Amino acid sequence: MTxxxxxxxxxxxxxxxTLAGALERxxxxxxxxxxxDDALALAAAGRYDCMLLDLMLGEQSTLNHIGELLEHQPGARLVMLTGYASIPTTVRxxxxxxxxxxAKPVGLREVLSAIAGGEARPADGDDTPRPLPLKRLEWEHIQRVLNEHGGNLSAAARALGMHRRSLQRKLAKRPPPA
Structure with missing residues (x-):
């Protein structure tokens, strides 16, 4: 074992x-x-080189608990995994x-690179940055405006020049792939 x-x-x-099996292999x-609660108990009791943390556990955001996990594991790398990636949550x-x-779906190569402390690379090995699709740019812009308005849907909808219900429908969908 390593x-x-x-x-x-x-x-x-x-x-x-799936991921635990691939890592164990x-x-x-x-x-x-x-x-x-289970995560905090394990972090307090054990020693880890890396913690892979989902942004949402059920309906609960884990962002506010990053510091608490790192207090228990000061030498560990903490890697966020999420199906709801946005620029504001990434920065935070x-x-x-x-x-x-x-951002999920994530490949094993990217997870291994993140655990090792390297930069995640595209699966094809091409280091050239790819432009984001228009739908992804729209999603990130909506998230940024919503964050600027403190999560207030009505204010964000007015700032975006769209109906509040249209904004709610867009937010109910999963973010487009990057």
């Missing part, structure tokens, strides 16, 4: 089983938690102490 210990915190049991020791997570931020 001696690398990972704490995987996610409430998607299929994702956890690469000689990582993996502990899993599906709730914040990094300011709170996350070392990396990966």
């Amino acid at each position: 001696g690398r210990r990972v704490l995987l915190i996610d409430d998607d049991h299929v994702f956890v089983r 690469r000689d990582y020791a993996v502990d899993t938690a599906s709730t914040l 997570a990094l300011k709170l102490g996350a070392a990396d931020y990966l």
